[in-house]
Amino acid sequence: MSDVSFAREARTLGPLTLVPFAHPQGCRGYLLADRSSRSAMAVDAHLDLVEDMAGRVGAEGWTLMYVVDTHTHADHPSGAGRLAARCGGTRVAHRKAGHAGVTLNPEHGGRLALGGSEVTVYHAPGHTPDHIVLVAEGALLSGDTLLIGGVARTDFLGGDAGQLFDSIGALLAELPAETLLFPAHDYQGRDSSTLGNEKRSNPWLAISERSEFVAKLTANPPPRPANMDDLLRLNREGVEIPASIAAAEAVRLVEAGGAASVIDVRTGAEFEAEHVPGSRHVPLDQVESHADQVRAAAAPRLVLCRTGNRAAQARLILDKLHVGGLSVVAGGLEAYVAAGGKTAKGKTRVSLERQVRIAAGSLVVAGVLLGVFVHAAFLALAGLVGAGLVFAGVTDWCGLGLLLARMPWNRAKSGAGAPAAGGTCAATPPAACAAGAPPPAACAAGLPPGKKPGGG
Numbered sequence: 001m002s003d004v005s006f007a008r009e010a011r012t013l014g015p016l017t018l019v020p021f022a023h024p025q026g027c028r029g030y031l032l033a034d035r036s037s038r039s040a041m042a043v044d045a046h047l048d049l050v051e052d053m054a055g056r057v058g059a060e061g062w063t064l065m066y067v068v069d070t071h072t073h074a075d076h077p078s079g080a081g082r083l084a085a086r087c088g089g090t091r092v093a094h095r096k097a098g099h100a101g102v103t104l105n106p107e108h109g110g111r112l113a114l115g116g117s118e119v120t121v122y123h124a125p126g127h128t129p130d131h132i133v134l135v136a137e138g139a140l141l142s143g144d145t146l147l148i149g150g151v152a153r154t155d156f157l158g159g160d161a162g163q164l165f166d167s168i169g170a171l172l173a174e175l176p177a178e179t180l181l182f183p184a185h186d187y188q189g190r191d192s193s194t195l196g197n198e199k200r201s202n203p204w205l206a207i208s209e210r211s212e213f214v215a216k217l218t219a220n221p222p223p224r225p226a227n228m229d230d231l232l233r234l235n236r237e238g239v240e241i242p243a244s245i246a247a248a249e250a251v252r253l254v255e256a257g258g259a260a261s262v263i264d265v266r267t268g269a270e271f272e273a274e275h276v277p278g279s280r281h282v283p284l285d286q287v288e289s290h291a292d293q294v295r296a297a298a299a300p301r302l303v304l305c306r307t308g309n310r311a312a313q314a315r316l317i318l319d320k321l322h323v324g325g326l327s328v329v330a331g332g333l334e335a336y337v338a339a340g341g342k343t344a345k346g347k348t349r350v351s352l353e354r355q356v357r358i359a360a361g362s363l364v365v366a367g368v369l370l371g372v373f374v375h376a377a378f379l380a381l382a383g384l385v386g387a388g389l390v391f392a393g394v395t396d397w398c399g400l401g402l403l404l405a406r407m408p409w410n411r412a413k414s415g416a417g418a419p420a421a422g423g424t425c426a427a428t429p430p431a432a433c434a435a436g437a438p439p440p441a442a443c444a445a446g447l448p449p450g451k452k453p454g455g456g
């Protein structure tokens, strides 16, 4: 199990243990396990959380019985299919989801057994028609129906604000105030709330009229989540993001309306000379320290270098850090351009490959000259460089290239990992997803324009 962990503090719910997992983009997933039988279920596993969740299941000696998606996620790739493949477990979703690979479609009131415990499923449409929530041992896993201080958006995937009002109302009427609330999104680091707290402080729950709730929830919808169409295809059809994709496919994804994130791992000099517009620059030697910024980029994440070798190395590094949804662009930027992809060009400097050739050649010449005119031992330098080049050719790993990539002249002028031409390494703003709700102060005065609920 890697030392990378998104797990939060485990909670005890009677005979059950609940482990929340917090993705840096704000998505929340959960493992819920019955301690006596060691039976467990996973809920809303983001693709990036799969390794962490699988590691926890293995470390605890749990048997994964169910892998649940509370609804069709539109803002992130679901890891349900991959987690079920890794750990076993029956895929669960509402029948209206129609996800490939899902074999259990509980109806409203259905129960999922975890050893001697039971988890009750409620159909709670509104955010999406296929939305379910889970209730067990005084806890509500609310998905994107009810958030802490907010409610979900309803402006895509057949969402219905009136249905959301009804679903939340039914849950509040049936479940006691002390019920713990665990939502599928939170952007403020909060792990839980209670229904009683939400009744007192959530401004959306202060709206008693259905028509007013609908009017305010549907006014001025925020932008759709980035890459929504591709994410829906992945989440519905269960298509894995491939380890590499052809350059022509990358061009199609990028130029069909920014349907993918491009992570460029070349040096700053190479990036400045030419790059895919809108791409994010994360040099290979900084990939590990910038993993969260890559994780913040919307999936599918296309990893690009000059020919594909450094991108493959970057993917391996990121894979160990549980950054999923990565595809290496086969053939790199050269193939991308050959396939008709558009690029932005800037100041051209000596390429890294030419720098390696110049440096290696210079060392060989220096070794020979010093060996002839100073001391024969210097001839070993030429031999050492030659051996290094052979090693680089055989293994495709070039230490001299990596060393040169760290040199100041190879760094982007705008700084390490700096964005360019529309790209950014900063975390994707949560506006497209669950953005919470107006602060309590806004409640008394009505909901201010521009304050929107969320739920991707």
Ligand SMILES: [Fe+2]
Binding pocket: 071, 072, 073, 074, 075, 127, 144, 455, 456
């Ligand atoms: Fe959602």
